[in-house]
Amino acid sequence: MNYSQVPKEFNPSLVAPNYLTRQGLLKAISKNVPSLKGRMMDFGCGAKPYQSLFSVEEYIGVDYAGEGHSHENENVDVFYNGKVIPFENEYFDAVFSTEVFEHIFNLNEILKEIYRVLKPGGRLLITCPFSICEHEIPNDFARYTSFAIKHILEENGFEVLLQDKIGCSITTVFQLWEMYIHQNIAPRLQKIPVIRSVFRIITYSILNSCALVLKSILPKGKELYLNNIVLAQKPLSQK
Numbered sequence: 701m702n703y704s705q706v707p708k709e710f711n712p713s714l715v716a717p718n719y720l721t722r723q724g725l726l727k728a729i730s731k732n733v734p735s736l737k738g739r740m741m742d743f744g745c746g747a748k749p750y751q752s753l754f755s756v757e758e759y760i761g762v763d764y765a766g767e768g769h770s771h772e773n774e775n776v777d778v779f780y781n782g783k784v785i786p787f788e789n790e791y792f793d794a795v796f797s798t799e800v801f802e803h804i805f806n807l808n809e810i811l812k813e814i815y816r817v818l819k820p821g822g823r824l825l826i827t828c829p830f831s832i833c834e835h836e837i838p839n840d841f842a843r844y845t846s847f848a849i850k851h852i853l854e855e856n857g858f859e860v861l862l863q864d865k866i867g868c869s870i871t872t873v874f875q876l877w878e879m880y881i882h883q884n885i886a887p888r889l890q891k892i893p894v895i896r897s898v899f900r901i902i903t904y905s906i907l908n909s910c911a912l913v914l915k916s917i918l919p920k921g922k923e924l925y926l927n928n929i930v931l932a933q934k935p936l937s938q939k
Contacts, residue, residue, distance in 0.1 A: 715901045720911055736756060736823055737757075746763060746774055747773070756794065760792075764780055765779050819934070823931060827927050833883065849928050863931075866928070871911050878904060881904075
């Protein structure tokens with residue numbers, strides 16, 4: 701798949717501190733893109749970074765104008781009030797939501813809304829983090845295990861068709877080290893541009909390369925991982 705139109709922030713190079721997470725997400729999402737068709741809602745769309753991957757009839761971005769995340773320069777089509785998604789019943793053929801569920805305090809309530817606006821047989825593709833630092837503060841409320849995200853989807857009427865973990869114990873440990881360096885060490889070099897750039901290129905490229913090499917030769921381990929990805933469906937027949 702061609703990633704050329706995916707913004708660099710979401711398709712980073714080896715020298716980026718979030719390379720392992722963002723590349724894992726990009727590949728996992730791309731693999732499941734063909735499952736979503738028709739009129740699609742990108743829920744929590746932000747800047748719609750993955751829009752170019754989809755070939756759907758209509759792509760509608762919905763987001764919440766909340767504290768902790770600025771929507772400046774983002775192409776949001778519709779804002780919702782945090783409780784009700786402003787579309788009629790069974791309006792969408794598919795829903796895509798990536799790295800959003802951890803920011804929703806009332807997730808059960810919102811999943812009922814997503815279920816309502818999705819047509820019977822419509823599919824929902826989501827990703828959400830398991831191992832990540834607090835972000836978009838103060839709207840960062842939860843981390844979901846693979847068991848928890850499956851349970852909460854089924855509890856709200858969805859059938860889970862596919863579920864996987866993005867990343868492994870090796871990439872997660874390296875990613876957490878890189879985030880520590882990025883947040884606690886790199887800022888101390890901000891006033892020394894040349895050293896800052898050299899430090900960034902050498903440090904992150906070496907750590908990312910080591911993670912990729914070790915992942916290929918050592919047992920990966922999936923007990924610790926970076927993100928969840930789940931493909932679910934609204935049943936054709938309502939119970």
